[in-house]
Amino acid sequence: MAEFDLIERFRQRAGQRADVILGIGDDAALLRVPPDALLVVSADTLVAGVHFPDDTAAADIGWKALAVNLSDLAAMAAKPAWATLCLTLPQAHEDWVDAFLDGFLELAAQHDVALVGGDTTRGPLSISVTVHGFAPAGQALRRSGAKAGDDIWVTGTIGDAAGGLAQWQRQGLMSAKLRHRLDRPTPRNEAALAVRGLAHAAIDLSDGLAADLGHMLRQSGVGADLDLGRLPTSRSLADHFPGEAERWTLQLTGGDDYELCFTAAPADALAIEQAFAALDLTATVVGQISSALGLRLNTPEGEAFVLPQAGFEHFREPT
């Protein structure tokens, strides 16, 4: 495939929105932002062998490339709108590109996101996506808003993706459910919009709860106490990683969950639970924000310790 054919392929499948005045095919896209909204912009790259195992299916790579970006919009409680896609490929195999777009556009359609531009170029496989969304002025969630006394909430279950990656690295028995959570993370955009008026601060869990919560604590000038016994755990993770220490390590320091972590006043807990019930999604209080700096981890047996605040570090060795 020549580059022109690739662009034409993207153009035909890009999706439509009324606010896309001019999409793929010119030097730039022309887009209309609602007059009462702020534009919310985030960008993330996936590199083969670093952000996904080399044997990941093309459709899953496409899905994940958009998912990790939508997750950043979720963390700001912004409504997604548009994406640009910079795709670097060793070869432009038609089947691979189509499968990649299948995954990317399946998720895009779920969130009413139009692909409005980008670039295809030759080189080692990597994907950089920039996403754009809207939030009413003053309503976007930030990392810096956590207050002492807040509950710390986490959506869904955590540690699954890290469990899937650990199994892949060991090349032993693998759980299809855990691997699916690694390959097809679900960005929590609807959940974020549902708690926009209730949450004080939010971050998405890309690098592990300890590291990501650590960012929030530092930017908010507060500390936290986590109850390890309350970390939301899938049946698959519990079955495949029965030892608490290993499981907690996966849940605290493993990346790629893309669940939402947010804080809110305890008085709003019921409203939050009702909002999540309406979305058919679980959310769990895993601890409390404290004015005492630091991140304290408490076991069900009453032990307390501190994990080094290290999560996924992008300059580690590739997997």
Place this chain on the structure above:
Amino acid sequence: MAEFDLIERFRQRAGQRADVILGIGDDAALLRVPPDALLVVSADTLVAGVHFPDDTAAADIGWKALAVNLSDLAAMAAKPAWATLCLTLPQAHEDWVDAFLDGFLELAAQHDVALVGGDTTRGPLSISVTVHGFAPAGQALRRSGAKAGDDIWVTGTIGDAAGGLAQWQRQGLMSAKLRHRLDRPTPRNEAALAVRGLAHAAIDLSDGLAADLGHMLRQSGVGADLDLGRLPTSRSLADHFPGEAERWTLQLTGGDDYELCFTAAPADALAIEQAFAALDLTATVVGQISSALGLRLNTPEGEAFVLPQAGFEHFREPT
């Protein structure tokens, strides 16, 4: 350097604008678009060994990564505002990153562009930038507006970057001026804004005049006659490539000029010349748009021929 240190480095040097409500450091940036403007968005990737020679200085790579993107905004006659930067690096050497930012931010400052977000990750060197600008609704230039009878204009001189690349590939005598044009292209944003009310269509010259003009012709449903003897040629290019055939080939099919090509009514030629005189930049009429489809190349000796419409093709072999 750890990723956190990198992000902090970017944050401190990102530049400021009043419309950046929240910049680097959260999950996404919060930005305010002027109420009467459309948002103009473009994204381009540079890959080492494909889009720049492997020996290119870090500062030049930084400059070029932003320049090629600003050039796309110029082609739409949009005023630049913000950029996101996805930087993939084999190692995070402090000196390299600082030099890269020196080049990137030197050009950003010239165009009042703030760096508002992005990602740093480990992998083979590549840089994906997404730029954002504004254009009043209805005033953005498109590729599709060329009209039969229009003059075809080109800013500056063309072929210099291709000449520099050709010399580098041959590893013989090299012109520092040509190499500089390859490494530090000048996006023509001011020129584009100056002719916004006069030009009918525009495109930036990234892949060579023949290919890029070809896009404009196809999207406008017209053809063109080019006068090869009028192609604007630098003294350096003429000195180092004295043979017409080789020089014309560089000018027509060589990439990386990032000059602006636009069309306008002949009646506006004087106004356009005056606008460029005020910018201390040359612009040259190199041909005319025609209702007869196809791209006809006319030599000063009265020969006419047609070059294959092939410019820079991203799935060629890396240089």
